[in-house]
Amino acid sequence: MQYATFEDFLFKLPIYTKVQVTDANSEVFLLLLTCGSSFSETAVDGYNPYRSLITTYTCRGNNDHGFVDSLVDEGGYFHVDLTCKRYADVVRFYYIYDAAAREFMKVGQYPSMATYEQSAVKRYQRALSKEHATEFSKAIGLKAHGVGIGSFVYLRRIFERLIEEAHQEALKSQNWDEEVYMKAKMNDKILLLEAYLPGFLVESRVMYSILSKGIHELSEQECLHHFDAIKVGIEIILEEHIEKKAREQRMDEARKAIAQAHQFLGKDSTK
Template structure:
């Protein structure tokens, strides 16, 4: 995934990427009105309720609407300017990118971008990053239960460029997963409730290492990173880290879902074997 697609699909409002003349080829692919280019992104479609390929629809009327000129250096336009000149043409302008779902062109996504001298900034999106992420991650509601609302709040804050606040809810999710697991297995542990509750959080994870998802146990510093973000880091640093931490949370939840699905299959299989064994014995 290119950094341009990363900005469109995985970043919240007012997040940005650096752009330079080295990115000219990609800029022309994304922002020009040249029909030669075919720019697609992979994004969750909230109407299809599936991951889909979205194709950019080139528009001719951006300049009239106050947006940046969609430059086209295709045939019939004369000699192509030098790279430096072409790069400068894209700077300090606003662009609106319109994508349609390749499964159903009634399903669409719109991105509003601002290109400065050295950055591309996402200043608008519809449907919002939060709307898309929440729909894409509804499967985690079965794991988080009532706490799914905290995941939604985290996604919503990040989508509006709020990093530290989004970290608060990520930390609550981690804490809740660990403490819920402790309440289920505490009778099997050789530690008192008082000692456990007074332990450092990384120690809590270590104590529960045989019962928690492997990815959390192996990356127990995740909790420390989130806590440091809340208390010491800037909004910009938190916003930068959020997509990676979100991946970590999803990996943890994916492991829990996989464990539950396996347990259900094992139970179903064991019941079948027991029932069928009893039936066959009667017929002997």
Template sequence: MASNVTELLVTTPFYSPIELGDTGEPIFEQLVFGSIVIDCHCTECGKDSTFRRDSLASNGGGAGSGVVTVAVAKQTIKIIEGNTINIELYCARNHAHKMRYWFTVQKGKLIKIGQYPSMVSISRGGLRKYSKVIYDGGIRELESAMTLATHDHGIGAVVYLRRIIEHLLNNHAKLARENGTFDADIERLDIPQRIEALRDTLPRFLYENKTIYGILSKGVHELSDETCMQYFPMLLSSILLILEQELSERQRILKEDVLRKEIHKLSSALGSSKTD
């Protein structure tokens, strides 16, 4: 289940219900009344951007103050029951560029029933940056996971997410052997042991949350489509965070390498020059 409005809009597939109880009401209140700010790819700008909607809340639940009472939120849930909620956000780069979402409330559950542009279209541009740290075809498989999720094929979706971790571990194992930092046959270790062996080079979030692979495997072999769909937004966000950390580390290493060479070049030039 989505834990906040950003996750609800960006990664939650269609028809994944959110119970509007104690945990769901804050999301509902912000969705209907509050200000919304999310960072994602703008398909019209062709760049990452910020999308926002200003607060619709008001004094005591009426127009003007930005405060919504719990009573007003609960009453609104009853009023909206069975109807459609339209959410529109504008791009900070160009206010004419919009993202639109449609929700409904059915039997006390908030359900996303549509969006434009599609989740895959929005994600496609934002995922391209990970092509430097992911295997050939990995971006396409991430898109496939999202597409499967939009059609409620939760098991198929988590299969692709698990493959991302497997390929990441294989890549780090290959680098470890090439660098001579790990002599054992890493591929013979089970996944938790492999993560432990590679802990110094893996993205921190993956090492600190190594059980994510076991969760994905359970989704492939034991859980239902419905259960996989329930946890897909969180699992997708975790995979994207792992890729983000991997990319950040790769960029840090490249920047250090460039600066190291520049310093060496300058040091050599100054050392060989004559001074008064």
């Protein structure tokens, strides 16, 4: 994933991930340096982990002209404080800049990035067992601490769990050929289970091969680079899963209500 916006540098950049300052992102990097200074006032929208909601933050800090000029020329540590306009909660991000290499990286933050990401786990708990909600949480936590391969292991487990759920449903069908399924590779298993799986999962079944390649062949940094794309894909699948469950529940409730109405009107018509 490319980190290029002010919001990326604050909320999405993992700990210890180096970012090269280029012509394309130099203005955003300068905004990061000057944020909270006496000569710059910046507002940014982001997640408030204390309140579990999206809010608007303003930057606060003690950076002045001399500090920024020195940092650009010589490098060093700096921090950015964000204050929630609504509740006055403060979050803080710590960075180091290598002037010679023109690289910077986040070296700390409070609350942690994992805390920010846990809202996703809560949102999808209805579509995940307790065990797999924990694995989703672990994947997010590992990624937040710069562990790419390990995070892929947990994402693949979640993906495999979704496939097995569909498999168990398919076993109830009289026309299901279990022998063919067991001999098939994952890509073909997904196609065999197409009627039981979210459409996006079937369409994006290549995700499994990406996860497997990440575990066996890719480096930590390569896995981290692709983590967000796979995570978003899994979230879309889980959203489809939740929507399907909700739709089925509404249909069941509607059937019962219609049956009750029909029964009542039927009795009433005999009077």
